[in-house]
Amino acid sequence: MKRKQQGGLLPVAKFREILRLHELGYSQCQIAQSCAVARSTVQDYIRRATAKNLSYDQLRQLSDSEAQAALGKGRQKCEPREEPIDFAAVDAQLQHKGITLALLWQEGLDKRQWNCSYATFCRWYNQWRVRHQLSMRQVYKGGExxxxxxxxxxxxxxxxxxxxxxxxxxxxxxxxxxxxxxxxxxxxxxxxxxxxxxxxxxxxxxxxxxxxxxxxxxxxxxxxx
Structure with missing residues (x-):
């Protein structure tokens, strides 16, 4: 039975493969498909390696425990940098054509406004909508x-x-x-x-x-x- 990785980290072998494909010039979408992980996970691990100046060859020379220590802890559920996320502003931006939750989440991540997964960001936004947005119940009949x-x-x-x-x-x-x-x-x-x-x-x-x-x-x- 496989043991669950602590801190939400991927197995080290998979991280090595992500870094290897990245250095070979594959896109993040291609890497995500090849490794059967989310694109946001690929982004996160490439960012970790860049921050540590860690190359694929260097990672190969580390033991699994050393590699885990170098990677640091997994992404936390959600850590707003200073204030709670302004979902009113997020909702207003979503009214513009071409703007998506994924795009806004990535921008906030790049600006270090929060450190949360895309799934957590979406869940928090949907919870905010339930609390703050008015809605009208509509009942439709089949074929109407x-x-x-x-x-x-x-x-x-x-x-x-x-x-x-x-x-x-x-x-x-x-x-x-x-x-x-x-x-x-x-x-x-x-x-x-x-x-x-x-x-x-x-x-x-x-x-x-x-x-x-x-x-x-x-x-x-x-x-x-």
Missing amino acids: KLFVDYCGLSVPVRDPETGTVTSAQIFVACLGASNYTYAEATPSQELPHWIGSHQRALAFLGGVPQCIVPDNLKSGVTDPC
């Missing part, structure tokens, strides 16, 4: 409402023959009761593409809801309520 909108940033699409790169819009349709979702990429948000996306979404869902609810999109709303 289909919510439609374009989501996120545009996606670059390259023509394999000409090499021309264009931007695609991501259309999403979601049933209110089941959250059953259809999504596709379209050339634009213009009316012909908007209508075509609806036709394909309804064909995919196998039926027509009582009403389709757009999110104030110009292509779908001419007279807002």
Whole structure:
């Protein structure tokens, strides 16, 4: 039976492999996939090695206990540097397109505003939302409402023959009761593409809801309520 590593550290052999692949020039995503760990874990261990000026060859010469001592303790659950995390500011930044919790967590980590895992950061943020944000309970009946909108940033699409790169819009349709979702990429948000996306979404869902609810999109709303 394997013994659990103290302080939340990975086995030394895995850390050696992370450092070896890093020095060979592999990306953090590739290392994470190869070692079956989270990308944030790869970042953390590379940061540890950099702080200790520890190379792969040096680590190979250390025993497991010496390597554990060199690595230090595992990341704590959460240690704000001076004040509790300002989740109101975090929530405000999330309203901007392209901003994610992962991005904000990494920025705070780099600025030493806190020393916590991404999972802990998300859990604390969700707990804050429950305490501070107003919500309205919505009850949906099966087949009653289909919510439609374009989501996120545009996606670059390259023509394999000409090499021309264009931007695609991501259309999403979601049933209110089941959250059953259809999504596709379209050339634009213009009316012909908007209508075509609806036709394909309804064909995919196998039926027509009582009403389709757009999110104030110009292509779908001419007279807002």
